[in-house]
Amino acid sequence: MQFKHVTLDFEGPVAILKLDHQEVMNAVSTDMLGGLAEALDEIEERKAEVRCLVITGTGRAFCTGANLQGRNQQAKNQEGRAGRSNTGAALETAFHPFLRRLRNLHCPIVTAVNGPAAGAGMSFALMGDMILCAKSSYFLQAFRRIGLVPDCGSTWLLPRLVGRARAIELSLMGEKLPAEKALEWGLVNRVHEDGVLMEEAMKLATELANGPTVALALIRRLYWDSPENSFEQQLDLEFQSQRVAGNTADFKEGVTAFLEKRPAKFKGQ
Structure with a gap:
C-alpha cells in the first residue's frame, strides 16, 4: 500500500x-x-x-x-x-x-x-x-x-x-x-x-x-506509565493489567502448554 x-x-x-x-x-x-x-x-x-x-x-x-x-x-x-x-x-x-x-x-x-x-x-x-x-x-x-x-x-x-x-x-x-x-x-x-x-x-x-499479544500490549502500557507512577500506583496498574491478562484465552493456553510440556500456540485473544 x-x-x-x-x-x-x-x-x-x-x-x-x-x-x-x-x-x-x-x-x-x-x-x-x-x-x-x-x-x-x-x-x-x-x-x-x-x-x-x-x-x-x-x-x-x-x-x-x-x-x-x-x-x-x-x-x-x-x-x-x-x-x-x-x-x-x-x-x-x-x-x-x-x-x-x-x-x-x-x-x-x-x-x-x-x-x-x-x-x-x-x-x-x-x-x-x-x-x-x-x-x-x-x-x-x-x-x-x-x-x-x-x-x-x-x-x-x-x-x-x-x-x-x-x-x-x-x-x-x-x-x-x-x-x-x-x-x-x-x-x-x-x-x-x-x-x-x-x-x-x-x-x-x-x-x-506469535506471542500473547493482549499481554504484550499490557506490558507496553505498564512500562510507558511506570516513569510517571508512584510505587503504589504501579502496583495497582499491575494488578489491573494482570486481571485482564488472566482472563484471556492465551493465558489458559500458556498454562496448558506448560503443563503438557509443549510450545504454546497463542492467538492474541
Whole structure:
C-alpha cells in the first residue's frame, strides 16, 4: 500500500511501515505525516490481524528529521502576518498525534534503524519497544545545529533511556551517536550487520506477533506509565493489567502448554 511518502506492507501478522521519501533521506514533511496517519488508520482497521508493527526507512536513511525545504520562507510569511513565526505549530497538529498513536498502539513496535536517525527521526526510532540498528546507522540530536530545542518527546525519552548527563550532552553538543555506542549506552536493543537488519527485524517481529499479544500490549502500557507512577500506583496498574491478562484465552493456553510440556500456540485473544 502506498500513501504520501509512506509504504505499508503486510507479511502475515506483521505490518511493515516504511518512511519513503529517499530524495530528502526520509525527512518528515506535512505530507508524510498525513501518510503516516493514513497508514495507522489501516493498521488499526486490521487490529485483529496485525499483531506487530515494524517501522523502518527506505534507501540509506531511517529519517533525518523534519523536512526543512520551504520552511524558511514559510516562517518568514508567518512572521510577516503575525509578528513572529510559530515554528512549533506542526508539533501539536501533526507530530504529537502520531507519537501518541504509536504509544497507544495495540501491538508491539519494532523499529529497524537502517541509517541516520536525526531530530524527529531519532524520536520516531526510540518509540520502538524493541530497537534494532544497522551497524552503519547513527543517532543525532540535530536541533541545536539550526537554533532549535529538542522536540517530539526526545527530552522525555532520552533521560529515561540513557540518563540526564548523556541526554543533555547529546542535545547541547549535537554530535553523532554511532549504533554500537548507542547499544553500549542502553539506548537500543540490538545491532546487526547492514545486510541482515530487516531479516533480523522480521524474525523478531514474527516472534512477537506469535506471542500473547493482549499481554504484550499490557506490558507496553505498564512500562510507558511506570516513569510517571508512584510505587503504589504501579502496583495497582499491575494488578489491573494482570486481571485482564488472566482472563484471556492465551493465558489458559500458556498454562496448558506448560503443563503438557509443549510450545504454546497463542492467538492474541
